[in-house]
Amino acid sequence: MIRSVVRGTGSALPARRVSNAELEQQLDTSDAWIVERTGIRFRHIAGPDETTATLAADACRAALAAAAVEPGEIDLIVLATATPDQTFPATATKVQAMLGIGDCVAFDVAAVCSGFLYAVQVADSMLRTGVHRRALVIGAETFSRILDWEDRTTAVLFGDGAGAIVLEGQESAADDGRGILATKLHADGRHNDLLYVDGGPSTTGTVGKLRMKGREVFRHAVVNLAAVLEESLVIAGLTSADVDWVVPHQANARILDATSRKLGLSPDKIVVTVDRHANTSAASVPLALDVAVRDGRVQQNDIVVLEAMGGGFTWGAAVIRF
Structure with missing residues (x-):
């Protein structure tokens, strides 16, 4: 059988890190209240030049390096996001261009917080057919752009970032294979x-x-x-x-x-x-x-x-x- 093996992982975070103490200055909230109810102490917020696509591309570069895979060896990109750069085209195609990847299959998946799991199953199914060999599977968001910063019950909960894995279809004859x-x-x-x-x-x-x-x-x-x-x-x-x-x-x-x-x-x-x-x-x-x-x-x-x-x-x- 063909199994989808994780060759490498990567992630990226915006440069700006925001503490609960900073949010206290703009919202009717407190560090103690946020930590007690959520466990959150910090989050990263994207700056003007940071988008879902730029964060995703950075995460992919880290994953490719960890996998020792060149961008040109990727033939499938599945990006999960609820905050795309544009209504269309798919943010995955922007990432493709940023990484210098030529012709490949690239598209977005929208399932919000479950999106990465949906993207993993989609990529796994496509790799196991043997039609594709190596995939970048990405979860990337700039949720700060859709938050109501006057709503203390939601604004304190979310942050921005991206993570990616390189999946490779490999022949596996053993039940205990990777x-x-x-x-x-x-x-x-x-x-x-x-x-x-x-x-x-x-x-x-x-x-x-x-x-x-x-x-x-x-x-x-x-x-x-x-x-x-x-x-x-x-x-x-x-x-x-x-x-x-x-x-x-x-x-x-x-x-x-x-x-x-x-x-x-x-x-x-x-x-x-x-x-x-x-x-x-x-x-x-x-x-x-x-x-x-x-x-x-x-x-x-x-x-x-x-x-x-x-x-x-x-x-x-x-x-x-x-």
């Missing part, structure tokens, strides 16, 4: 009004601002993330005891704690970066994965589970033997 072992995705559009942006080209003709009912989102997140992690492990023929690392969507420290308790997983197995990055939507999982790879926690042959839930609602998980 690569993506299982993916599972879900969507339930009945919950649109719990987490959404109040604008769009075909409705208001504007970009709009993010709106969220946090308590309801929290409740769904804990249930859905625990369920999809278990589903993906069943598909992979594994149990939670086989898992070395869980890299979850970095939305809220309390969601991460509640999910690990529900699954009976040790908190030591959960990769947490929400304190320094806040919620970067589709970028949060690949950002956190890159941190854990580069600091040496994630090693070759480790069983790593990626999981996320976002607006829609959409949610999903992937099991990878690294």
Whole structure:
């Protein structure tokens, strides 16, 4: 069989880092309130010359270097984002041009915070056909551009950034071979009004601002993330005891704690970066994965589970033997 193997990871953050103390100067909030309810201490905010595409391209350059792969060897780019540079063309094509890649397949995926998991499954499916050989799979966002900076309940939660992986289709005859072992995705559009942006080209003709009912989102997140992690492990023929690392969507420290308790997983197995990055939507999982790879926690042959839930609602998980 052909399996999609992670050859390298990369990430990029805007230059400007914003602390809770800085937000205290413009919002009716406090560092103590934010940390207690979310675990967030810092977030990065894109400057005028930083966009979803520039951050994505920087993350890709880091991933390509880690993989020892030249840009010209990439024949597929799948970019997950809810904050594209333009309504069209796809931001993935801008990244393609920035990296100097010639003819390849390049497109965006929109599933908000679950977008990277959706992009992983799409790329994995295309690689396993054998039609494509190497893919850049990216999650990149500039969520600061769609925040209502007068709404203290949402403005403190989000940040900007990008993460990327290089996936390569490799022949694998062994059941214990490296690569993506299982993916599972879900969507339930009945919950649109719990987490959404109040604008769009075909409705208001504007970009709009993010709106969220946090308590309801929290409740769904804990249930859905625990369920999809278990589903993906069943598909992979594994149990939670086989898992070395869980890299979850970095939305809220309390969601991460509640999910690990529900699954009976040790908190030591959960990769947490929400304190320094806040919620970067589709970028949060690949950002956190890159941190854990580069600091040496994630090693070759480790069983790593990626999981996320976002607006829609959409949610999903992937099991990878690294």
